[in-house]
Amino acid sequence: MPTADRETVTGLPPGIADAREELTPMLSQYADLCAAHEDALVLFQVGDFYEAFCEAAEAVARVCEVTLTERSDSTGDYPMAGVPIDNAAPYLESLLDAGYRVALGDQVEDAEQASGLVDRAVTEVITPGTVVEDELLDAGTTNYVAAVAAGEGDGGTGAEPDAVGLAAVDVSTGECLVTSGDRDAVAEELDRVAPAELIAGPDAPAFEPADAERGWTTHAYDDAVFERRAAIERLEPYLPAPDRRFEGNAELRAAGAVLAYAEYTQGDDGPLSYVTRIRRYDPRDRLRLDAAAQRSLELFENRGLGASDTLFDALDETSCALGRRCLERWLRRPLVDADAIRSRHDAVGELADRTLVREGLADALGAAYDLERLVGRISRGRADARDLRSLHATLAVVPALKATLAGADGDADADADRPRTDHLRDLRDRLDELTEVRELIDEAIAANPPPEITEGGVVREGFDDDLDDLRATEREGREWVAELEASERERTGIDSLSVGHNQVHGYYIEVTDANLDRVPDDYRRRQTLKNSERYYTPELKEREEEIVGAAERADALEYELFVDVRERVASETERIQGLADAIAEIDALRSLASVAVEHDYVRPTIVGDPDAGVEIEGGRHPVVERAEESFVPNDADLPRGSIGVITGPNMSGKSTYMRSVALAVVLAQTGSFVPAQAASLPVFDRLFTRVGASDDIAGGQSTFMREMSELTEILHDAGPDSLVLLDEVGRGTATTDGRAIARAAAEFIHDELGATALFATHYHDLTDLAAERERAFNLHFTATREGGDVTFLHRVVPGASSSSYGVEVAELAGVPTPVVNRSRDLVSAETGEAADAEGSTDPGGSTDTEDSADIGNWDDTEDSSDDEEGDASLREFLAEDEGDDAADGGGDTGTAAGDADPGRKGGSEPSSAESDPDLAAALRDLDLARMTPIEALNALHDLQSRVDDDG
Numbered sequence: 001m002p003t004a005d006r007e008t009v010t011g012l013p014p015g016i017a018d019a020r021e022e023l024t025p026m027l028s029q030y031a032d033l034c035a036a037h038e039d040a041l042v043l044f045q046v047g048d049f050y051e052a053f054c055e056a057a058e059a060v061a062r063v064c065e066v067t068l069t070e071r072s073d074s075t076g077d078y079p080m081a082g083v084p085i086d087n088a089a090p091y092l093e094s095l096l097d098a099g100y101r102v103a104l105g106d107q108v109e110d111a112e113q114a115s116g117l118v119d120r121a122v123t124e125v126i127t128p129g130t131v132v133e134d135e136l137l138d139a140g141t142t143n144y145v146a147a148v149a150a151g152e153g154d155g156g157t158g159a160e161p162d163a164v165g166l167a168a169v170d171v172s173t174g175e176c177l178v179t180s181g182d183r184d185a186v187a188e189e190l191d192r193v194a195p196a197e198l199i200a201g202p203d204a205p206a207f208e209p210a211d212a213e214r215g216w217t218t219h220a221y222d223d224a225v226f227e228r229r230a231a232i233e234r235l236e237p238y239l240p241a242p243d244r245r246f247e248g249n250a251e252l253r254a255a256g257a258v259l260a261y262a263e264y265t266q267g268d269d270g271p272l273s274y275v276t277r278i279r280r281y282d283p284r285d286r287l288r289l290d291a292a293a294q295r296s297l298e299l300f301e302n303r304g305l306g307a308s309d310t311l312f313d314a315l316d317e318t319s320c321a322l323g324r325r326c327l328e329r330w331l332r333r334p335l336v337d338a339d340a341i342r343s344r345h346d347a348v349g350e351l352a353d354r355t356l357v358r359e360g361l362a363d364a365l366g367a368a369y370d371l372e373r374l375v376g377r378i379s380r381g382r383a384d385a386r387d388l389r390s391l392h393a394t395l396a397v398v399p400a401l402k403a404t405l406a407g408a409d410g411d412a413d414a415d416a417d418r419p420r421t422d423h424l425r426d427l428r429d430r431l432d433e434l435t436e437v438r439e440l441i442d443e444a445i446a447a448n449p450p451p452e453i454t455e456g457g458v459v460r461e462g463f464d465d466d467l468d469d470l471r472a473t474e475r476e477g478r479e480w481v482a483e484l485e486a487s488e489r490e491r492t493g494i495d496s497l498s499v500g501h502n503q504v505h506g507y508y509i510e511v512t513d514a515n516l517d518r519v520p521d522d523y524r525r526r527q528t529l530k531n532s533e534r535y536y537t538p539e540l541k542e543r544e545e546e547i548v549g550a551a552e553r554a555d556a557l558e559y560e561l562f563v564d565v566r567e568r569v570a571s572e573t574e575r576i577q578g579l580a581d582a583i584a585e586i587d588a589l590r591s592l593a594s595v596a597v598e599h600d601y602v603r604p605t606i607v608g609d610p611d612a613g614v615e616i617e618g619g620r621h622p623v624v625e626r627a628e629e630s631f632v633p634n635d636a637d638l639p640r641g642s643i644g645v646i647t648g649p650n651m652s653g654k655s656t657y658m659r660s661v662a663l664a665v666v667l668a669q670t671g672s673f674v675p676a677q678a679a680s681l682p683v684f685d686r687l688f689t690r691v692g693a694s695d696d697i698a699g700g701q702s703t704f705m706r707e708m709s710e711l712t713e714i715l716h717d718a719g720p721d722s723l724v725l726l727d728e729v730g731r732g733t734a735t736t737d738g739r740a741i742a743r744a745a746a747e748f749i750h751d752e753l754g755a756t757a758l759f760a761t762h763y764h765d766l767t768d769l770a771a772e773r774e775r776a777f778n779l780h781f782t783a784t785r786e787g788g789d790v791t792f793l794h795r796v797v798p799g800a801s802s803s804s805y806g807v808e809v810a811e812l813a814g815v816p817t818p819v820v821n822r823s824r825d826l827v828s829a830e831t832g833e834a835a836d837a838e839g840s841t842d843p844g845g846s847t848d849t850e851d852s853a854d855i856g857n858w859d860d861t862e863d864s865s866d867d868e869e870g871d872a873s874l875r876e877f878l879a880e881d882e883g884d885d886a887a888d889g890g891g892d893t894g895t896a897a898g899d900a901d902p903g904r905k906g907g908s909e910p911s912s913a914e915s916d917p918d919l920a921a922a923l924r925d926l927d928l929a930r931m932t933p934i935e936a937l938n939a940l941h942d943l944q945s946r947v948d949d950d951g
């Protein structure tokens with residue numbers, strides 16, 4: 001929302017308002033534009049600069065870091081700041097980043113033609129969600145402005161009083177989406193659409209982005225455009241009978257408002273002709289991934305590793321911006337229709353098999369420009385001649401794309417002369433060559449046109465006879481002038497005579513003072529210089545007028561011809577958009593196929609049966625596997641409606657495993673192959689994630705509160721077709737409460753929701769669930785010892801592990817030995833009896849038997865010291881490894897557990913607590929679950945003093 005500071009400089013700056021009565025005509029014009037654009041900062045064209053005045057100038061100077069100057073005229077002095085029009089993009093970007101909307105007040109008539117004050121008008125309002133300038137947009141990403149509106153309203157039926165409508169437009173491409181739902185569904189959808197800007201209707205609920213970094217700027221806009229009647233009128237040019245096309249008022253009002261806003265930002269010239277399809281959709285037609293899921297699965301952003309290590313990045317081998325945007329849309333909205341998913345898999349499979357086709361497509365697609373944005377500019381009347389040539393270059397690759405898809409790739413396979421799958425056949429058929437458009441551009445527009453469309457040189461010779469005649473006249477005139485110097489030298493005998501041209505005086509013949517006596521009578525003086533005179537002849541003047549006249553008329557005619565060609569191309573907007581869609585899909589599929597081949601993905605079997613579960617053999621995490629030299633593949637067997645409780649040491653791979661399973665589902669439903677040896681997957685309709693509290697500090701709510709609201713959403717909305725990932729739920733509060741919440745949530749998911757779930761936890765008692773619930777089972781991660789080093793095997797095996805080994809990991813990480821030892825004492829004190837009992841039975845019904853060095857088998861109590869060697873506790877390894885930096889995580893204390901440390905009792909020595917019943921009782925009485933770390937430390941300190949005293 002605009003800050004107070006911004007409010008003072010949008011609309012009419014106070015300094016200008018105060019002087020309103022006496023302003024010069026130009027500043028008065030500025031004041032009018034400002035007054036008409038209350039929400040925007042007006043940049044006012046004065047020659048080659050965009051200027052702002054008074055308080056607006058101060059804001060521009062501050063935000064854009066340009067010098068504040070002063071304009072003085074007969075009415076006073078006004079602070080002024082300007083940015084060059086030629087290089088306005090970076091300054092506009094700074095203003096947008098600072099939260100401004102910027103109205104461009106351009107000169108709309110030729111300054112030379114104007115009789116008095118040059119006419120100016122706002123041609124565009126640049127806002128974060130509606131920018132169309134390539135320099136301000138990321139290539140290959142979408143940029144939406146969205147509007148939200150409530151269902152009830154004027155003349156509304158009130159049939160869906162709780163419904164909220166959401167409409168979004170990408171003004172650079174013309175894509176328009178409309179949907180509705182209850183408040184929560186729309187909030188989720190907004191996070192998925194991730195608009196750059198949100199316009200809220202007068203009665204719409206407030207929406208805050210779940211993720212501030214990906215969030216939008218909320219702007220107010222004229223409430224009247226949200227009215228039902230106004231919305232219908234606004235929508236009529238876009239689609240017939242709009243009130244029958246949408247699901248009720250909410251959608252209608254949101255759609256009308258978002259288009260009103262989009263039109264306003266494009267200079268209010270009426271409907272946007274390139275918004276040809278308004279697509280209404282139901283979020284339930286796609287796999288629902290809320291912001292939390294997108295974030296924790298790192299689909300588009302990776303907070304830890306940087307933006308490049310995301311799933312999208314791992315999948316993106318697209319060759320052009322169209323394909324990249326398409327892939328992004330697919331990944332934001334994976335499919336839920338099994339046939340549609342299989343159809344994409346068919347196409348990816350065919351492209352994966354046919355290397356030459358794949359490579360041929362990549363070559364051809366590499367030459368494709370961003371058709372969606374080009375066609376937007378063309379139909380907005382903003383395209384220059386270079387844009388038309390870019391369109392031509394893109395259309396020129398279409399025959400190659402078709403031929404490549406048809407198998408004209410030298411493939412020896414007899415069956416290779418057409419796409420084998422329906423999906424690719426259909427795409428090939430949708431590749432519209434638009435031959436007439438291509439030929440028109442080729443005939444009309446010069447191969448390398450200049451950037452300006454008003455200064456000639458854009459229309460090709462041979463396209464228009466009148467233009468050719470004018471250009472011929474101009475050329476002949478210039479040739480005549482070029483020859484004049486030689487002929488006049490001969491006629492006058494003045495060897496130093498020269499013919500030249502300047503902007504002010506036009507053509508002239510220059511003779512030095514020494515030769516003035518030889519100047520012929522027909523020379524007329526034009527200009528006197530220090531050592532020479534400049535002349536013209538009547539014939540030269542006549543020729544000059546001819547040249548200038550022809551050039552001016554030619555430039556004007558060229559502009560007219562260019563605009564006509566642009567309009568003819570614009571009339572094919574829909575067909576060009578259809579072609580853009582097909583090219584985009586081909587590129588996205590080709591990218592998926594390349595990734596599948598290069599990274600050894602497999603086609604998943606999609607099982608439509610509602611009882612089917614997840615079966616993955618040798619699954620990998622698509623992002624982590626690229627960073628880890630030796631990634632360990634893991635199997636996953638999750639019957640439908642089951643809940644797998646995953647335990648194991650910190651850092652052993654629990655989160656990575658859970659995410660691998662979820663990402664396989666997302667990838668498969670996007671149409672991609674999956675990183676595994678084999679996979680059989682059902683179709684899920686929603687994917688929920690709740691990851692550990694400390695991984696998710698987003699401000700606003702307390703961490704635990706946020707954790708609980710996400711859990712609430714899952715417990716409300718998940719169902720039998722949902723996949724749920726819970727990573728350390730309950731961690732954000734006291735242990736007893738956290739454990740209880742985790743347990744109750746797991747039971748609820750199993751008993752009431754029937755969702756398929758994976759639950760990673762350090763709350764060990766959660767593994768009891770396997771014994772008590774039919775569809776619950778345990779998995780755990782293992783670690784081993786090689787030499788003195790502890791190695792996480794990253795391998796998942798059935799059953800529960802017996803501890804989290806948090807203390808051991810702390811030790812590995814280099815936590816000082818005294819703290820590690822005390823932690824260990826505390827653990828022993830709390831779990832001493834329980835550990836004895838736990839060591840013998842596995843509540844999950846399975847035991848860790850496969851590996852004697854399996855961390856899951858290690859007993860971390862002192863009483864196990866007489867176990868066989870392989871079952872030694874992790875800290876004993878570390879004790880053996882005393883002084884080994886590698887083994888203690890780089891710590892150089894050299895004092896591992898059990899090391900003699902006078903005055904302290906290490907873990908391997910008999911605890912003083914055991915020999916002192918009072919001390920033992922005091923220890924036992926500590927309610928660790930309810931203590932803060934500082935209280936625990938203080939308590940420890942007291943106990944230690946007692947031990948020291950005793951000792």
Ligand SMILES: Nc1ncnc2c1ncn2[C@@H]1O[C@H](COP(=O)(O)OP(=O)(O)OP(=O)(O)O)[C@@H](O)[C@H]1O
Pocket residue numbers: 624628630631632633634648649650651652653654655656657794795
């Ligand atoms: N299958 C694997 N193969 C190789 N390396 C892996 C594998 N799984 C995880 N890792 C590595 O181990 C690191 C820790 O994994 P992860 O975060 O999944 O552990 P965790 O058990 O969830 O830890 P914590 O309980 O502390 O959250 C990862 O960053 C990755 O580098």
